[in-house]
Amino acid sequence: KSFLLLLNRFSDIELREEEGIPTEEFLESCYAIVPVLDKLGPTVFAPVKMDFVGNIKKINQKFITNKEEFDTLQKIVLHEVNSGVAQVRNSATEALLWLKRGLKFLKGFLTEVKNGEKNIQTAL
DSSP states (O other): OOOOOOOOOGGGOBBBBTTBSSHHHHHHHHHHHHHHHHHHHHHHHHHHHHHHHHHHHHHHHHHOTTTTTSSSSSHHHHHHHHEEEEEEETHHHHHHHHHHHHHHHHHHHHHHHHHHHOHHHHOO
């Protein structure tokens, strides 16, 4: 199976010196990974994809409430921490935490495959 060239790569995101990771570009890079999950195995990766997309949507929902105020992930998290909602279920902060875990898992899996692992269960 071949992979399409990802147009929205995380490595292309320019960090803002004091403000951090731009929310919109980060979300675009996350959405670009979703079709990759389908290529990896629509059945095996269905729960991962569902979790991934759900967390992207939660962050996006927060972002679209005020795109200027929440233009970086750090601003979203700080706002939720200061408002006392960062640890509330379905907060953007919680979604970001799970999204990070999902990305780390995916990176580990793809590293195993790249290093020659043919058995999906072993790579997982």
